[in-house]
Amino acid sequence: MQRIALTEELSFSRVIHGMWRLAEWDMNPQERLEFIEQCIELGITTFDHADIYGGYTCEGLFGEALKLKPSLRDQIEIVTKTGIKLTGDYNPGQKLNYYDTSKEHILSQVERSLRELNIEQIDTLLIHRPDPLMNPDEVAEAFIALRESGKVREFGISNHVPSTQNLLQSRLPFQLVTNQLELSPMQLKHFEDGSVDLCHEKRMPLMAWSPLAGGSLFKEEHYAPLREKLEEIRTRHDASGIDAIVYAWLLKHPATILPIIGSGKIDRVRTGVDALNIELSREEWFEILKAARGRDVD
Numbered sequence: 104m105q106r107i108a109l110t111e112e113l114s115f116s117r118v119i120h121g122m123w124r125l126a127e128w129d130m131n132p133q134e135r136l137e138f139i140e141q142c143i144e145l146g147i148t149t150f151d152h153a154d155i156y157g158g159y160t161c162e163g164l165f166g167e168a169l170k171l172k173p174s175l176r177d178q179i180e181i182v183t184k185t186g187i188k189l190t191g192d193y194n195p196g197q198k199l200n201y202y203d204t205s206k207e208h209i210l211s212q213v214e215r216s217l218r219e220l221n222i223e224q225i226d227t228l229l230i231h232r233p234d235p236l237m238n239p240d241e242v243a244e245a246f247i248a249l250r251e252s253g254k255v256r257e258f259g260i261s262n263h264v265p266s267t268q269n270l271l272q273s274r275l276p277f278q279l280v281t282n283q284l285e286l287s288p289m290q291l292k293h294f295e296d297g298s299v300d301l302c303h304e305k306r307m308p309l310m311a312w313s314p315l316a317g318g319s320l321f322k323e324e325h326y327a328p329l330r331e332k333l334e335e336i337r338t339r340h341d342a343s344g345i346d347a348i349v350y351a352w353l354l355k356h357p358a359t360i361l362p363i364i365g366s367g368k369i370d371r372v373r374t375g376v377d378a379l380n381i382e383l384s385r386e387e388w389f390e391i392l393k394a395a396r397g398r399d400v401d
Contacts, residue, residue, distance in 0.1 A: 288395035
């Protein structure tokens with residue numbers, strides 16, 4: 104599988120696996136390990152996490168699997184995110200969900216993520232959401248401390264628009280390496296608000312979360328015209344599914360987009376990897392855009 108360089112020393116697999124729903128897959132530790140190994144066999148070595156996934160459980164579930172075969176750590180890259188505090192058992196007494204990008208919270212959550220994941224170093228840490236109360240100097244202090252301690256290799260952002268990306272970058276002595284955005288034919292916002300353009304300008308690879316709109320592509324009625332067009336193009340390319348065409352649509356974009364596959368079914372993961380062998384024409388790319396927007400280009 105193609106590797107995408109984020110720095111001279113760190114690269115990601117072109118297709119990434121997301122662990123957002125790991126807690127829902129009803130796998131025991133051995134089954135989780137086998138699933139990770141199957142992903143690696145397909146060429147997927149980069150795994151995306153967040154401290155809050157699964158109600159603060161998914162990192163630990165992944166760590167249980169890694170504990171069964173510690174040598175696997177050298178074959179994979181681990182991305183995780185922090186900056187959101189959810190109500191529930193993990194934060195007793197908290198009355199509402201809110202963002203927290205304070206230095207104290209970032210440092211404490213990294214320590215927790217390292218324990219839960221059963222690793223000594225996070226490959227890339229992302230700030231999960233733009234925080235209206237973010238103090239960029241404080242975030243920078245946390246990032247610098249984590250980098251100097253060796254607990255985190257590189258840093259990035261998630262769901263950030265150009266203004267918040269530029270604000271944080273202005274305080275850092277090193278470059279942010281990625282922005283994780285919701286990108287798909289069903290979610291075109293970041294193609295239009297400058298977020299994709301800024302990353303393209305900075306030669307910063309993008310991670311695309313929810314490329315299938317959380318599965319709603321397959322069932323919601325208002326996506327029917329898009330499904331029809333995707334099926335038409337799928338037939339032309341003899342692809343394994345319309346999801347492969349969606350992934351190919353993202354891969355076609357010159358900004359270097361890395362789709363995140365969030366399925367616990369290895370056949371669905373394999374379909375995503377198959378997209379690497381699909382080369383959409385420029386006309387096909389715009390056919391999909393037209394079907395998604397419901398109108399032709401101006």
